[in-house]
Amino acid sequence: MAEVTKEQVLETLSKVRGPDLEGDIVSLGIVSDVFISDGKVYFSVSVPAERAKELEPLRAAAEHIVKGIPGVKGVLATLTADRKAGSAPPPRPQPAAPAGGHAHPHAPAKPAKSGVPGVGAIIAVASGKGGVGKSTTAVNLALGLQANGLRVGLLDADIYGPSVPRLLKISGRPEQIDGKYIKPMENYGLKAMSMGFLVDEETAMIWRGPMVQSALLQMLREVAWGDLDVLVVDMPPGTGDVQLTMAQQVPLAGAVIVSTPQDLALIDARKAVNMFRKVEIPLLGIVENMSYFLAPDTGNRYDIFGHGGAKAEADRIGVPFLGEVPLTMEIRERSDAGTPVVAAVPDGPSAAIYRDIASAVWAQVSGRPQRKAPAIVFE
DSSP states (O other), X not given: OOOOOHHHHHHHHTTSBOGGGOSBTTTTTOBOOOEEETTEEEXXXXXXXXXXXXXXXXXXXXXXXXXXXXXXXXXXXXXXXOOOTTSOOXXXXXXXXXXXXXXXXXXXXXXXXXXXXXXXXXXXXXXSSSSSOHHHHHHHHHHHHHHTTOOEEEEEOOSSSOOHHHHTTOOSOOOEETTTEEOOEEETTEEEEEGGGTSOTTOOOOOOHHHHHHHHHHHHHSBOOOSEEEEEEEOOSSSSHHHXXXXXXXXXXXXXXXXXXXXXXXXXXXHHHHHHHHTTOOEEEEEEEEEEEEOTTTOOEEOBTBSSHHHHHHHHHTOOEEEEEEEOHHHHHHHHHXXXXXXXXXXXXXXXXXXXXXXXXXXXXXTSOOOOOOOOOOO
């Protein structure tokens, strides 16, 4: 069977009438870049934010017609809201009233962002740069929370470079439930969802911002997570589209920042800290990963990257310091093999470190009321 092409998809979509029946959605330029992988088609349709609910049948029609193309195994069509260039920005939110004072009488209420049905708290694990062991930390943190008696899920929000499938040694494709919800994959008792389950590992994800936002929110809200105490979100490195989407659209309970001890990593960690502060997401603390090296033959300790930089930074900016994770052969080898140390060696010293970090994180989350996501204005 011939492979499905982008041209076929666009030609088919040109049969779908646009909003208010003015032309078709392709000629109107509201269809995003079309991405095709393994017979699955991904695209989004840009509509005014205030009409998203009203135009849901338009999305459904676009998805349905593409499903009819021979060779198409599945379709992920989403609505996105893009403010067009030159349009008036939404009104700025009024500043919050001072403690003990009264809110501005004309201050608009911040819209409550919907959470995920059945999910208690959502925690982001982030870093200012790549290569600091953030995903390994996120996986072992999730398993640490689970080992401490919680029901836990893990969302791999790194659309461009998903690593959770390899770290959890999960392969295959997720199943669909009733043609709408996706059943999360599972290993070590941990429910997980990742773009890596939907596309091949070697596939280059070349997506623009609106498609990234749509894919992320669908993986978050159209997955049958069931009842969870906490959902850990492994964020991509940096401060880009995914981070802003999560801050703007999702009621995060807080963020954990991962850094290594050296100055260069800390500079980038500060950027992540500042971003979460600007969007009013609580900072649950900083983890110093690769804090020191333990030689496997002698047990001697070496401060390869320096030591204590993340703790000093946490103290300086008034953020909790969650703990030091050493660089050990065991953690590295087990991560590469897809057998995370918390699950594989639950009674070992490395697992104990992650469980302690998980306890410190949960103590803060469980003692703090669930936050509503703030409104963010882009100029």
